[in-house]
Amino acid sequence: MDKKYIELALKNITKYGDTDIFPFPIENNVFFDNQDKAIKHLKKFDSSFSENIDKSPPVNISTCSPLGYTGFRWATQIDPEWNAYFLALVLSIAEESEKERIKTGHKVVHSYRFDPNYENGQLFNLEVNWRSFHLESLEIAKTDKYDYVVTCDIADFYSRIYHHRLENALLTLNLKNDTPKRIMGILQKFSGTNSYGLPIGGPAARILAELALNNLDKILKLRGVRFTRFVDDIHIFASTKEEAHQFLNFLSIKLMNNEGLTLQKHKTQILSKSEFIKLISSRINADSEDGKTRYRAKFMALPVRYDPYSPTADEDYKEIKKELESFDILGLLNEELRKSRIHQQFSKHLLKSLSVLDSEIVSEAFNAIVQRLDLLYPIFPNLMMAATYNFDKLNSKAQETLLVSLQELVKTDSYIIQIELNAAYMIRLLGKKQTPENEETLSILLKKFQDSILVRSWILQVFTNWKMDFWLSDLRSSFPTMTKWERRIFIVASYFMKDEGSHWRNHNKKGFSDFEVLIRDWAAERVQIKDWNIPL
Numbered sequence: 001m002d003k004k005y006i007e008l009a010l011k012n013i014t015k016y017g018d019t020d021i022f023p024f025p026i027e028n029n030v031f032f033d034n035q036d037k038a039i040k041h042l043k044k045f046d047s048s049f050s051e052n053i054d055k056s057p058p059v060n061i062s063t064c065s066p067l068g069y070t071g072f073r074w075a076t077q078i079d080p081e082w083n084a085y086f087l088a089l090v091l092s093i094a095e096e097s098e099k100e101r102i103k104t105g106h107k108v109v110h111s112y113r114f115d116p117n118y119e120n121g122q123l124f125n126l127e128v129n130w131r132s133f134h135l136e137s138l139e140i141a142k143t144d145k146y147d148y149v150v151t152c153d154i155a156d157f158y159s160r161i162y163h164h165r166l167e168n169a170l171l172t173l174n175l176k177n178d179t180p181k182r183i184m185g186i187l188q189k190f191s192g193t194n195s196y197g198l199p200i201g202g203p204a205a206r207i208l209a210e211l212a213l214n215n216l217d218k219i220l221k222l223r224g225v226r227f228t229r230f231v232d233d234i235h236i237f238a239s240t241k242e243e244a245h246q247f248l249n250f251l252s253i254k255l256m257n258n259e260g261l262t263l264q265k266h267k268t269q270i271l272s273k274s275e276f277i278k279l280i281s282s283r284i285n286a287d288s289e290d291g292k293t294r295y296r297a298k299f300m301a302l303p304v305r306y307d308p309y310s311p312t313a314d315e316d317y318k319e320i321k322k323e324l325e326s327f328d329i330l331g332l333l334n335e336e337l338r339k340s341r342i343h344q345q346f347s348k349h350l351l352k353s354l355s356v357l358d359s360e361i362v363s364e365a366f367n368a369i370v371q372r373l374d375l376l377y378p379i380f381p382n383l384m385m386a387a388t389y390n391f392d393k394l395n396s397k398a399q400e401t402l403l404v405s406l407q408e409l410v411k412t413d414s415y416i417i418q419i420e421l422n423a424a425y426m427i428r429l430l431g432k433k434q435t436p437e438n439e440e441t442l443s444i445l446l447k448k449f450q451d452s453i454l455v456r457s458w459i460l461q462v463f464t465n466w467k468m469d470f471w472l473s474d475l476r477s478s479f480p481t482m483t484k485w486e487r488r489i490f491i492v493a494s495y496f497m498k499d500e501g502s503h504w505r506n507h508n509k510k511g512f513s514d515f516e517v518l519i520r521d522w523a524a525e526r527v528q529i530k531d532w533n534i535p536l
Contacts, residue, residue: 009088011121019201027080058082076199133230153267154232363398384425431462
């Protein structure tokens with residue numbers, strides 16, 4: 001494999017994370033701090049692929065992620081070592097895959113157009129996205145040619161993609177290597193006995209998913225169907241209601257016969273031109289007669305993502321803060337909290353905006369938030385991320401109120417933290433402050449989620465930072481039976497155990513894998529930094 005794809009994969013992972021669902025694993029920090037060593041390791045990993053896939057297969061974390069108030073979706077966090085390699089492998093075929101797709105100039109398919117930036121690790125064209133999909137649909141609908149629009153959504157898209165159909169798509173790329181075989185071999189390990197499904201949440205799966213739908217896009221275009229698509233969302237334009245039904249029937253048949261996929265019944269509609277224009281305009285633009293809707297739409301249009309590690313971080317911060325000054329963030333938040341159900345995307349946008357606001361406003365915001373944690377259940381991970389990021393901004397009273405509220409969720413066994421993903425994000429936040437109450441709360445969670453690799457791994461990181469030597473010492477004998485995730489964290493934890501940790505490493509070093517040696521060497525360098533802790 002070309003080294004440039006490994007470098008691109010590592011840059012993407014370290015800057016944007018391995019997934020948009022799970023907390024970032026400790027290994028991402030290793031990839032960032034020791035990129036050259038990580039590249040060398042993955043090159044060696046690539047040369048021994050057959051041995052690795054058989055003797056050291058990936059140990060992934062799969063769990064339910066909340067989808068709305070009562071729904072769930074299955075999500076997977078790939079073993080970090082395998083995730084980096086898998087992404088590099090998919091990136092090596094992404095350019096050929098993109099060439100096969102309907103060109104972006106046709107403004108049809110707006111999802112994940114591969115346009116890599118090898119300097120910063122960005123993989124996709126940022127101008128072609130969910131918003132451009134809706135804007136293009138809006139422009140088409142406003143023409144005189146169409147009077148009806150079909151809006152539909154493919155059911156369980158990622159989790160139902162058939163492997164043999166994806167393999168056929170890979171083989172059509174005419175690659176002169178065994179990369180398709182390797183990709184399919186890894187997917188087989190991911191899915192176990194199932195012959196379908198992609199791990200939801202990472203860019204490799206997005207690239208493969210788009211390739212899987214490429215034939216459908218071409219068939220619709222050849223049939224003369226005017227449509228736009230963003231991932232599993234499809235808009236089809238028709239002159240008459242009869243034609244709309246005809247196109248919907250055609251799409252349903254081709255989806256089932258060619259891809260083994262179906263449309264979600266409750267999300268499939270045939271709308272009149274005026275209904276569709278009104279729906280999309282209110283969703284993305286300020287084209288509404290309602291002043292409140294225009295105000296909210298303008299807020300949603302603001303790019304509030306702030307990257308503190310950007311070379312222009314200071315300028316970005318000032319610019320975003322200036323743009324937000326014209327909005328009453330607390331007013332918008334309180335308005336949302338008074339509802340019976342939140343608008344999830346809007347609420348996420350509000351939480352992101354807190355990163356550039358003053359301490360007093362952020363403290364007041366969280367004082368309001370903790371009163372309605374149940375309302376924010378669908379976006380609880382986003383809430384915990386925002387709270388963790390802004391925790392040091394909160395005044396002492398707001399910090400205490402927030403922590404007590406979370407402790408109470410655990411004591412009462414709230415449904416909110418019965419989801420292990422929610423529990424993991426909450427553990428990161430509790431790890432910001434060591435108190436007897438937080439220690440007790442994490443102990444309860446450890447017992448409750450004793451079979452969860454995700455929860456156990458994050459509690460291990462927090463207890464390591466809290467220098468709980470007695471607890472770490474008690475874990476030593478269980479090292480041989482730990483999962484890969486816990487083994488790697490415990491190796492790092494051993495550096496917090498002083499002489500005991502040193503003796504333990506010397507005794508166990510012959511049993512460390514190559515990747516564990518990389519983790520060990522990284523930890524040895526990091527602990528030389530005064531007051532260093534595992535990044536949470």
